[in-house]
Amino acid sequence: MHDGSGRIVVQNLSKQFGAVNAVQNLSFTVEPGSVTGFLGPNGAGKTTTLRMLLGLVTPTSGAATINGRPHSQLGNPARVVGSVLENEGFHPSRTARNHLRVYAAAIGVPDRRADEVLGLVGLGSAADRKAGGFSLGMRQRLALATALLGDPQVLVLDEPTNGLDPEGILWLRNFLRSYAREQRRTVLVSSHLLNEVEQLIDQVVIISQGITRYYGPLDQLRKSQQSRVLVQPADPAALVKTLQENGIQQVSPTPDGRVAVAGSSVQQIGDLAAKAGIAVYGMQEDHADLERMFFQLTQGQYTGGPGYQPQPQYQGPPPPGYPPSGPQQQQQQHWGGPQR
Numbered sequence: 001m002h003d004g005s006g007r008i009v010v011q012n013l014s015k016q017f018g019a020v021n022a023v024q025n026l027s028f029t030v031e032p033g034s035v036t037g038f039l040g041p042n043g044a045g046k047t048t049t050l051r052m053l054l055g056l057v058t059p060t061s062g063a064a065t066i067n068g069r070p071h072s073q074l075g076n077p078a079r080v081v082g083s084v085l086e087n088e089g090f091h092p093s094r095t096a097r098n099h100l101r102v103y104a105a106a107i108g109v110p111d112r113r114a115d116e117v118l119g120l121v122g123l124g125s126a127a128d129r130k131a132g133g134f135s136l137g138m139r140q141r142l143a144l145a146t147a148l149l150g151d152p153q154v155l156v157l158d159e160p161t162n163g164l165d166p167e168g169i170l171w172l173r174n175f176l177r178s179y180a181r182e183q184r185r186t187v188l189v190s191s192h193l194l195n196e197v198e199q200l201i202d203q204v205v206i207i208s209q210g211i212t213r214y215y216g217p218l219d220q221l222r223k224s225q226q227s228r229v230l231v232q233p234a235d236p237a238a239l240v241k242t243l244q245e246n247g248i249q250q251v252s253p254t255p256d257g258r259v260a261v262a263g264s265s266v267q268q269i270g271d272l273a274a275k276a277g278i279a280v281y282g283m284q285e286d287h288a289d290l291e292r293m294f295f296q297l298t299q300g301q302y303t304g305g306p307g308y309q310p311q312p313q314y315q316g317p318p319p320p321g322y323p324p325s326g327p328q329q330q331q332q333q334h335w336g337g338p339q340r
């Protein structure tokens, strides 16, 4: 029997396909009650991880469990976990309702559940239409309806925003949030684009090259962003020198001839430049966006310093949840719930 917790635990999970290390020693926990984004660039190992979680790929080592059990030991898994993976096909000449009834029969739920889930995903009026004529967004909804048939405690969705228009994304956000928060269920959604799921998720697990780069609340990642000031001086080298002599260390020239300064105000920079006799033609405050931080995390490099240029080594304090160094310490990061 499973423990009914709704918790997903991925522990030291690895998968090798021949010479390819698709997933390397990945660990994270997903708790019920919130929507968690599983993010990383193309090829980062997201789909492989989800497939291991769903019992479709055998791990090389480590474990992925739902309710404390691997998928193969869940009993009637469709009652515990519903999933939508990429490229799921539908019989084109089958109506949405019939498609769902076939799946309902397979997992032992009554036919009427097909109409219930169609209603839940907003496809009630398309129940008698053939899936072959559905738009991409409607197919996504039908796939979600299929995942919901068993009224599962855990939902795992691979790239669910693909093909959805902004209205569809808003709908999905409201649906998943209420599913997770009001019903205390666990929702894990993968994406390679942070900005596509930013509105959808509360927690985030960021991986690249099969390794965890960050996990924790999205708000903490947001708060850790540092703004900078971009200065256009007559003499960039002189400005860098002056600022550094005055204790402002996070200063660097940018490729377009400006100077990026973090940890200082427009006024302070202007005063110091004036005192040193350096003409300044313009200053602009620049707030780092989450997407840029995501890009840098997935390059394995994060720097909150000026210029936001990829650095060969980590510089500056890590955002909360970001490991001090190395994958070993990353394995010990955890955002809640008991370590298993």
Ligand SMILES: Nc1ncnc2c1ncn2[C@@H]1O[C@H](COP(=O)(O)OP(=O)(O)OP(=O)(O)O)[C@@H](O)[C@H]1O
Pocket (backbone or CB within 6 Å): 017, 020, 021, 022, 040, 041, 042, 043, 044, 045, 046, 047, 048, 049, 191, 192
């Ligand atoms: N069955 C397989 N055989 C060989 N290599 C595979 C197999 N499945 C995945 N890979 C490789 O494993 C790595 C991770 O792939 P995976 O599909 O898990 O990444 P992803 O993060 O889901 O990427 P995407 O966003 O493009 O779907 C890639 O290098 C991929 O080529």
